[in-house]
Amino acid sequence: xxxxxxxxxxxxxxxxxxxxxxxxxxxxxxxxxxxxxxxxxxxxxxxxxxxxxxxxxxxxxxxxxxxxxxxxxxxxxxxxxxxxxxxxxxxxxxxxxxxxxxxxxxxxxxxxxxxxxxxxxxxxxxxxxxxxxxxxxxxxxxxxxxxxxxxxxxxxxxxxxxxxxxxxxxxxxxxxxxxxxxxxxxxxxxxxxxxxxxxxxxxxxxxxxxxxxxxxxxxxxxxxxxxxxxxxxxxxxxxxxxxxxxxxxxxxxxxxxxxxxxxxxxxxxxxxxxxxxxxxxxxxxxxxxxxxxxxxxxxxxxxxxxxxxxxx
Numbered sequence: 001x002x003x004x005x006x007x008x009x010x011x012x013x014x015x016x017x018x019x020x021x022x023x024x025x026x027x028x029x030x031x032x033x034x035x036x037x038x039x040x041x042x043x044x045x046x047x048x049x050x051x052x053x054x055x056x057x058x059x060x061x062x063x064x065x066x067x068x069x070x071x072x073x074x075x076x077x078x079x080x081x082x083x084x085x086x087x088x089x090x091x092x093x094x095x096x097x098x099x100x101x102x103x104x105x106x107x108x109x110x111x112x113x114x115x116x117x118x119x120x121x122x123x124x125x126x127x128x129x130x131x132x133x134x135x136x137x138x139x140x141x142x143x144x145x146x147x148x149x150x151x152x153x154x155x156x157x158x159x160x161x162x163x164x165x166x167x168x169x170x171x172x173x174x175x176x177x178x179x180x181x182x183x184x185x186x187x188x189x190x191x192x193x194x195x196x197x198x199x200x201x202x203x204x205x206x207x208x209x210x211x212x213x214x215x216x217x218x219x220x221x222x223x224x225x226x227x228x229x230x231x232x233x234x235x236x237x238x239x240x241x242x243x244x245x246x247x248x249x250x251x252x253x254x255x256x257x258x259x260x261x262x263x264x265x266x267x268x269x270x271x272x273x274x275x276x277x278x279x280x281x282x283x284x285x286x287x288x289x290x291x292x293x294x295x296x297x298x299x300x301x302x303x304x305x306x307x308x309x310x311x312x
Contacts, residue, residue: 030165033172034134040175041086042134042168044185048084049100049135055079056307057101058185059094060113062087066290067113067241069300070184076304077311079108083185090125091118095221095228096132096146100139102232109235109310112225116240116273119218119254122210126150133164149217188293189286193244201288214253222258226265235310238262238269242278242299244288249273270306272299 037043048057056079058068064085073081084101086093098110129147136143136158147158158164180187229236238258249255262269277298278284284295291299 028161030161030169031134031137034165034168037172037175039179039181040171041131041180042171043175044084044182045086045097045131045135048082048097049139050104052082052084052101052107053080053105054082055108056081056111056311057107057109058083058085058111058113059098060085061089061094061115062290063115063241064113065182065185065187066189066286067296067299068111068303069186069188069296071186072297072300073304073307077308079311081184083182085113085185086131088124089128089131090115090122091218091221091225092125092146092149093129093132095225096129096143098225099142099228100135102228102234103139103142106232106234109237109307110229111307112236112238114238114240114258114269116249116252116255116258117210117212119214119222119257120210121213121215124209125218133158134168136164137161186296188296189290190293191286192292192294193282193285193287195282198244198282198288212253214257219257219261222261223265226261226267236267237306237310238267239303239306240269240271240273242272242275242284242291242295244278244280244282244285246274246279268306268310270303277302 034042035046037046056070056073056077058064058070058081060068062085065083065087066085068083068085070081070083073079084097086097094112101107126149132143132147136147140158226236240255259269259271261267272278278291278295281295284291284298286292
């Protein structure tokens with residue numbers, strides 16, 4: 001029996017060694033392919049984390065990536081700017097990205113586009129953190145606290161390179177054959193809203209990815225985001241970019257809490273959500289939530305006055 005146990009144990013050890021060797025080799029190839037991307041979401045995030053030396057950094061969700069034009073900001077300020085917006089991502093991702101950026105580079109100003117639902121509970125906010133898995137090997141200490149917020153054993157899975165890169169190969173191939181063009185991170189939307197489209201959105205609004213209850217973890221993350229910029233002596237402003245339909249946000253607990261935190265921390269907050277220049281202007285929007293390129297141009301031409309003020 002003892003001999004049999006030793007034989008089985010030896011086989012298991014050999015199998016484990018083979019798996020680890022395969023995983024190690026896969027990791028070398030996968031990382032090289034991953035970092036070779038020139039377009040797409042991972043190419044943009046890799047630039048921010050590993051290369052950016054820009055003076056102005058825009059951070060936020062799709063409302064950042066679709067609304068902030070570095071070309072206009074650079075022309076007005078005379079300083080370099082990059083749009084680090086990430087579609088579909090929420091506060092936890094943005095805080096992790098900011099921390100990795102500030103480990104390597106200190107921009108003069110961070111413009112953080114605030115979505116009014118940032119502090120509401122959202123499981124998707126955690127599940128989408130998989131976009132950060134490929135950066136785990138070089139940023140373990142930074143990412144562990146974020147990845148462990150919902151899974152205490154996440155770091156065990158991330159010991160395997162195959163797990164870190166398992167969702168990226170498709171993107172590598174996709175954007176190799178169909179490059180996703182962006183202008184220093186900005187991705188313009190060209191079409192205009194129409195009355196017919198507006199009716200359709202009104203009748204079939206997008207499904208909410210959050211529940212309207214404050215998530216204490218997100219409140220702390222917002223405070224951490226502010227604290228991190230202060231620690232590195234980086235100027236920070238909050239901006240809520242325009243939307244098509246006017247709304248009463250006075251009862252939106254997430255938005256009012258963000259405003260209260262910004263005020264308490266001394267962070268300037270510029271709210272464009274109900275600005276008359278944009279309300280009901282179909283020609284400025286792609287959908288009720290996103291400006292098209294024409295609308296983004298108008299918005300940035302107004303915003304640069306604020307940005308210049310904070311660069312003085």
